[in-house]
Amino acid sequence: MAHRNWPTAGVKYAAIAVIVVASAFFYFQKSSMADGQAMILPVDPTPLVAVTKGGERSFSIEVADTEAEREAGLMFRQDMASDHGMLFVFEETREVNFWMKNTPMPLDLVFVGQNGRIRAIKQGEPFSEAVITPGEPVRFVLELKAGTAASDGIVAGDLLRHPAIGTAPGPGVPPADKGDAPNIDSD
Incomplete structure (x- = not known):
C-alpha cells in the first residue's frame, strides 16, 4: 500500500485555500456598477491645473484610465468637493x-x-439618459461638480495641465518618458 505525503498535500491545500479566500475578499471589497456602489479611485498625487484668464485653478483628481474605470466614473457618487474631479483618459483622440x-x-x-x-x-443632469458629447473628437474628459467651471472662470480654449495629459501619446507619437516635457501638440 502506497503512503501519501500528507504534510506536503496539507500545505498545498492550505495554500489554495488562502488564495481562494484572498481572491474572494478583494473581489467583494471592490465596488462595482452592479452593486450600486460608487467607485472611489485613489487621488492622484499631482493636482490638475486649469490655466484660465483669471489665473490658475488647482484640482485634486481621480484618474479613470481603464475601460472599467471610465464606465463606472462618478456613478452613484452622492457628493464631491468643488476642488475635486475625475479625469477620464482615453487611449486615442x-x-x-x-x-x-x-x-x-x-x-x-x-x-x-x-x-x-x-x-x-x-x-450633466442627475439620472439623465441623454447623451452628452462635445460634437468633436477629444482625448480627455474632466468631470467636476456642477457650476465649478463657471464659478472658476474655466472656458473653452483654456489649458489643463497634468502628467496624464502631458504624457499621453498623440497619433503617431510615442509615449513620452516620465522626465520629458509635456507633449503639447496641436490637435
Missing part, C-alpha cells in the same frame, strides 16, 4: 459619449483635446 443614468449629482463635463486645450464644457 476620438468621439466620446457620456450619460448620467446612475449619477445622482449634477456635473460639469469638460471635454479636452490631445494638447490639453478645453474644446467644450457641457452640463
Whole structure:
C-alpha cells in the first residue's frame, strides 16, 4: 500500500485555500456598477491645473484610465468637493459619449483635446439618459461638480495641465518618458 505525503498535500491545500479566500475578499471589497456602489479611485498625487484668464485653478483628481474605470466614473457618487474631479483618459483622440443614468449629482463635463486645450464644457443632469458629447473628437474628459467651471472662470480654449495629459501619446507619437516635457501638440 502506497503512503501519501500528507504534510506536503496539507500545505498545498492550505495554500489554495488562502488564495481562494484572498481572491474572494478583494473581489467583494471592490465596488462595482452592479452593486450600486460608487467607485472611489485613489487621488492622484499631482493636482490638475486649469490655466484660465483669471489665473490658475488647482484640482485634486481621480484618474479613470481603464475601460472599467471610465464606465463606472462618478456613478452613484452622492457628493464631491468643488476642488475635486475625475479625469477620464482615453487611449486615442476620438468621439466620446457620456450619460448620467446612475449619477445622482449634477456635473460639469469638460471635454479636452490631445494638447490639453478645453474644446467644450457641457452640463450633466442627475439620472439623465441623454447623451452628452462635445460634437468633436477629444482625448480627455474632466468631470467636476456642477457650476465649478463657471464659478472658476474655466472656458473653452483654456489649458489643463497634468502628467496624464502631458504624457499621453498623440497619433503617431510615442509615449513620452516620465522626465520629458509635456507633449503639447496641436490637435
